[in-house]
Amino acid sequence: MTKVSVIVPAYNAMTYLSKTIDSVLEQTFTDFEVIIVYDGSSDDIEKWVDTITDNRVRLIHQINQGASIARNNGIAHAKGDYIAFLDSDDLWEPTKLEKQVNCLDNNPDTGLVYSWISSIDANGNYRGKIYASHTEGSVWEKLIENNIVRSCSAAIVRRECFEKLGVFDTSLKFAEDWEMWIRIASSYSFAVIKEPLVYYRHHSNNKSKNYIKKVDNFRIIIEKSFQSVPFELLHLRNKSYSRINIVFAWKCIQSQYPDSNQAENFRQQALKHNPLMTFSKENVRLTIAIFLMRCFGSNGYIKFVNQLNQTRKLVGNFTR
Numbered sequence: 001m002t003k004v005s006v007i008v009p010a011y012n013a014m015t016y017l018s019k020t021i022d023s024v025l026e027q028t029f030t031d032f033e034v035i036i037v038y039d040g041s042s043d044d045i046e047k048w049v050d051t052i053t054d055n056r057v058r059l060i061h062q063i064n065q066g067a068s069i070a071r072n073n074g075i076a077h078a079k080g081d082y083i084a085f086l087d088s089d090d091l092w093e094p095t096k097l098e099k100q101v102n103c104l105d106n107n108p109d110t111g112l113v114y115s116w117i118s119s120i121d122a123n124g125n126y127r128g129k130i131y132a133s134h135t136e137g138s139v140w141e142k143l144i145e146n147n148i149v150r151s152c153s154a155a156i157v158r159r160e161c162f163e164k165l166g167v168f169d170t171s172l173k174f175a176e177d178w179e180m181w182i183r184i185a186s187s188y189s190f191a192v193i194k195e196p197l198v199y200y201r202h203h204s205n206n207k208s209k210n211y212i213k214k215v216d217n218f219r220i221i222i223e224k225s226f227q228s229v230p231f232e233l234l235h236l237r238n239k240s241y242s243r244i245n246i247v248f249a250w251k252c253i254q255s256q257y258p259d260s261n262q263a264e265n266f267r268q269q270a271l272k273h274n275p276l277m278t279f280s281k282e283n284v285r286l287t288i289a290i291f292l293m294r295c296f297g298s299n300g301y302i303k304f305v306n307q308l309n310q311t312r313k314l315v316g317n318f319t320r
Contacts, residue, residue, distance in 0.1 A: 005080030009070035011039040013088035029098035040064030085152040096197040111188025115197035122203035242274035
């Protein structure tokens, strides 16, 4: 029996896929298989896979149906006790699997282990930002408010979680991973490796840039998640809606076509759902960002942010 199955959905992915798979094959932990799910794309993934001599890598096919069905297809073909996910444009640190597998082996009540994430650009350069969360143990209340895992590439999941709770909800077109983690958190503990073991690549084709289409999906996920919770937890629903509106406000600021007015609308909705958000650092930062964009325009704001990111990058490179 293989210990870990690594599932990599691949749709027109050859720009980054080779380096992504290399980051798996260079893992210090070696008892794994790699399942590349060829999602009906038009590139030369099949020919490229044929050149791979490592027999731990295999390719399965499906007509183009999206990442959720591809991950479910991969789970159905997986032989591993643990299931890890890796997006076709992300990278892993060499010790990622070793550290997460050790955590699962030593904590039988833990269903999911995630890690911190470093942000890189299209060329693989560090962008000066690390996504870090210290939340572990019983995480449902935190997770329903904010996706602490952030990326599928950061998660490794005990196989029995899918056998007990089902697989990814294919009716969802966005944030289906968040909904899956919420279900797992209802029955299992989470653990976190408190160091960046994943490199999340930002580029023009990231699915996460399709922001506005996510609104209905998030509402569906929130309502679905609160259908059967105890009465004393229902107050968290407003916190969840507040956080989602804050997220969308930032997306309006950071999108290809920034819209400060729409960002302000989302911000106001967030405060209506949770007035205490008024005093949060996140709301203060968001308010300043909207103010700067209105004063200096989107180009001026982008120049300011780019300069800030350059400073972060220099500090980050100095301290790493």
